[in-house]
Amino acid sequence: xxxxxxxxxxxxxxxxxxxxxxxxxxxxxxxxxxxxxxxxxxxxxxxxxxxxxxxxxxxxxxxxxxxxxxxxxxxxxxxxxxxxxxxxxxxxxxxxxxxxxxxxxxxxxxxxxxxxxxxxxxxxxxxxxxxxxxxxxxxxxxxxxxxxxxxxxxxxxxxxxxxxxxxxxxxxxxxxxxxxxxxxxxxxxxxxxxxxxxxxxxxxxxxxxxxxxxxxxxxxxxxxxxxxxxxxxxxxxxxxxxxxxxxxxxxxxxxxxxxxxxxxxxxxxxxxxxxxxxxxxxxxxxxxxxxxxxxxxxxxxxxxxxxxxxxxxxxxxxxxxxxxxxxxxxxxxxxxxxxxxxxxxxxxxxxxxxxx
Numbered sequence: 533x534x535x536x537x538x539x540x541x542x543x544x545x546x547x548x549x550x551x552x553x554x555x556x557x558x559x560x561x562x563x564x565x566x567x568x569x570x571x572x573x574x575x576x577x578x579x580x581x582x583x584x585x586x587x588x589x590x591x592x593x594x595x596x597x598x599x600x601x602x603x604x605x606x607x608x609x610x611x612x613x614x615x616x617x618x619x620x621x622x623x624x625x626x627x628x629x630x631x632x633x634x635x636x637x638x639x640x641x642x643x644x645x646x647x648x649x650x651x652x653x654x655x656x657x658x659x660x661x662x663x664x665x666x667x668x669x670x671x672x673x674x675x676x677x678x679x680x681x682x683x684x685x686x687x688x689x690x691x692x693x694x695x696x697x698x699x700x701x702x703x704x705x706x707x708x709x710x711x712x713x714x715x716x717x718x719x720x721x722x723x724x725x726x727x728x729x730x731x732x733x734x735x736x737x738x739x740x741x742x743x744x745x746x747x748x749x750x751x752x753x754x755x756x757x758x759x760x761x762x763x764x765x766x767x768x769x770x771x772x773x774x775x776x777x778x779x780x781x782x783x784x785x786x787x788x789x790x791x792x793x794x795x796x797x798x799x800x801x802x803x804x805x806x807x808x809x810x811x812x813x814x815x816x817x818x819x820x821x822x823x824x825x826x827x828x829x830x831x832x833x834x835x836x837x838x839x840x841x842x843x844x845x846x847x848x849x850x851x852x853x854x855x856x857x858x859x860x861x862x863x864x865x866x867x868x869x870x871x872x873x874x875x876x877x878x879x880x881x882x883x884x885x886x887x888x
Contacts (some may be wrong), residue, residue: 546868614684619835620766632777642669642682646710655715655721658775661715662731665770670702682706683713728753730866731771736764748845754838758847808858812851816843817872824864824871825857 553586623633629747633752646660666684681703685695694714695702704709723738729751733741740760748756757765818839822832834840835852842849852862861868 572859587706588882601762617769619770620769621776623771625777628774629777631666631668632774635664636778639664639669642706649710653718655714655717656727658779659717659727659773661771661778662717662734663710664774665767665768671706671709673746680704681709683709684772685709686714689716697763712800724751725749725752726753730770731768732760732764735767736761758842758850764835767886796845803835803854806855807852808855809857809859810853811848812843813846813848814869815873816869817875820868820875821851821853822860824868825860827857828855 570687578698593734628722643660644662647657650657650659663682665671666679667682671682671684673684674680677686679699680690680701683703685703687691687697690697690703690709690712693715695708695712697703704711716734717730720733720738721727724730724733729741729745732744732753744756744759745751747759750756753768757768804832818832818836819829822829836849839849872882
């Protein structure tokens with residue numbers, strides 16, 4: 533049965549991608565859903581999960597993506613996503629929009645299956661999108677590191693959670709691997725209590741996340757992200773973008789679709805695409821840099837969210853500036869540092885005097 537589904541999945545993905553075939557895809561997907569449901573009912577793993585006392589929903593599941601909401605959202609763009617995720621999401625969805633649009637149709641049986649299993653474990657159903665970024669819902673996916681299946685589970689982790697590996701590998705099985713993934717996700721949530729950190733740990737391992745927490749002195753993903761490997765922080769942002777696509781209105785402008793909003797978004801994307809990243813360390817100030825480089829401070833903050841906060845902690849910040857400003861930045865680097873330090877000292881003296 534597993535190989536039958538794989539063949540049909542491949543057929544759907546590669547031969548029915550135009551809108552005219554959407555009805556036929558829907559009918560085939562319905563047929564698949566019926567077969568999956570039948571397998572679902574016969575599975576002892578699922579029956580035992582459903583027959584047991586329903587698990588209580590994780591306490592903050594209703595606020596799963598509260599971290600993505602920003603009280604200082606960019607009103608001009610009409611976006612209400614964390615600023616640090618917005619630029620990544622813009623580009624990620626541009627590259628994947630057509631593929632994800634088709635996945636909404638052919639992937640429905642898999643999403644329905646995931647919804648039922650995730651719910652039985654008390655896990656927010658949005659976590660199904662983790663399988664999208666891990667494997668594009670493919671049961672045959674094998675990574676360079678040896679992770680296998682739709683949830684990309686490593687052999688040792690699979691065995692720890694009751695799966696067989698080797699000649700008969702349960703990681704290829706949608707139902708068995710999803711059950712194992714749910715167990716892993718619950719364990720990680722019990723450790724970190726934050727779903728974005730769970731996704732980070734699913735990618736990099738708990739030890740990497742714990743080290744980042746220790747260095748940042750915070751359990752907020754946006755505070756500690758630069759202590760994580762680049763692959764891991766991008767993995768979390770891919771999840772955010774994917775969730776935003778499937779749960780929103782298919783694009784990043786789901787909250788504001790006016791012509792002005794789209795024009796502003798295009799202008800921002802053009803600027804961001806022509807920017808260069810410079811790793812910066814020292815007591816720099818965003819206003820000083822923006823003024824020196826003749827960049828609007830709002831534009832600077834869009835390109836470099838939380839700049840002052842990260843720099844003030846003594847951390848390295850991946851500063852993004854327009855490519856045509858790099859030479860000016862390098863020539864004025866020491867002057868900007870001097871002005872920033874003087875501004876900091878003046879602020880400290882003013883605060884001290886006011887406190888007397």
